[in-house]
Amino acid sequence: MKPDIRGLLTDLDKDVLYNAGLHSIGPILEIGSYHGASTVLLAQGLIDNEHNTYTLITVDPFNKHVECGIPGLGIIVHITGRITRWIRDRNLDKYCVRHKVWTLNDRSCDIINTFPDNIFGTIFIDGDHSYPATKVDLMQCIPKLKSGGLLLVHDKNHKDVIRAVHEEVTGDIFMSYAYYPGCDMACIAYKR
Numbered sequence: 001m002k003p004d005i006r007g008l009l010t011d012l013d014k015d016v017l018y019n020a021g022l023h024s025i026g027p028i029l030e031i032g033s034y035h036g037a038s039t040v041l042l043a044q045g046l047i048d049n050e051h052n053t054y055t056l057i058t059v060d061p062f063n064k065h066v067e068c069g070i071p072g073l074g075i076i077v078h079i080t081g082r083i084t085r086w087i088r089d090r091n092l093d094k095y096c097v098r099h100k101v102w103t104l105n106d107r108s109c110d111i112i113n114t115f116p117d118n119i120f121g122t123i124f125i126d127g128d129h130s131y132p133a134t135k136v137d138l139m140q141c142i143p144k145l146k147s148g149g150l151l152l153v154h155d156k157n158h159k160d161v162i163r164a165v166h167e168e169v170t171g172d173i174f175m176s177y178a179y180y181p182g183c184d185m186a187c188i189a190y191k192r
């Protein structure tokens with residue numbers, strides 16, 4: 001069942017993520033879980049993967065602090081990252097995937113280099129979409145991806161993300177990638 005979870009994924013993005021899990025050739029690394037839409041899809045694919053032992057490691061500091069005003073009442077509600085994490089965990093339970101997911105409450109740049117090289121079958125990057133952060137994510141993640149592994153980066157509507165992808169996802173390391181109408185991935189590319 002496709003999850004109905006708040007987020008920015010198109011229908012085609014959702015298909016890409018489920019299939020990435022289904023065909024992953026190793027564990028998955030995800031950067032940016034938020035309410036868990038992509039996390040659930042990747043995990044659902046992994047559960048249906050013939051190598052059912054692979055896990056999904058997701059990295060998110062869950063530290064966003066949002067203030068929501070209630071019109072007419074003048075009440076400010078503080079939504080902290082702890083609530084985002086709670087909503088995310090409820091979604092993992094609702095879609096029965098929590099046992100597949102190992103969550104690291106960190107910023108990607110502080111944790112990615114602690115993993116050995118060439119271990120992930122799929123890496124999905126959807127965290128901080130600024131140019132410097134995306135660049136560092138790509139530089140740190142690419143060595144962690146196995147040969148034949150799949151790199152997915154969201155979202156092609158961010159020009160900073162596109163710029164970093166153009167610089168780091170190069171033809172000597174990856175098979176070429178293309179953009180598909182209806183799909184907001186900034187990169188779908190297999191590592192050589």
Ligand SMILES: C[S@@+](CC[C@H](N)C(=O)[O-])C[C@H]1O[C@@H](n2cnc3c(N)ncnc32)[C@H](O)[C@@H]1O
Pocket residue numbers: 006007008009031032033034035036037038039059060061062063064106107108109126127128133
């Ligand atoms: C666009 S949302 C992710 C959406 C999610 N993939 C989905 O399908 O709904 C971005 C998330 O990245 C997280 N994030 C921001 N900076 C990050 C960082 N440096 N490392 C890891 N996650 C980060 C935010 O906390 C937020 O939850």
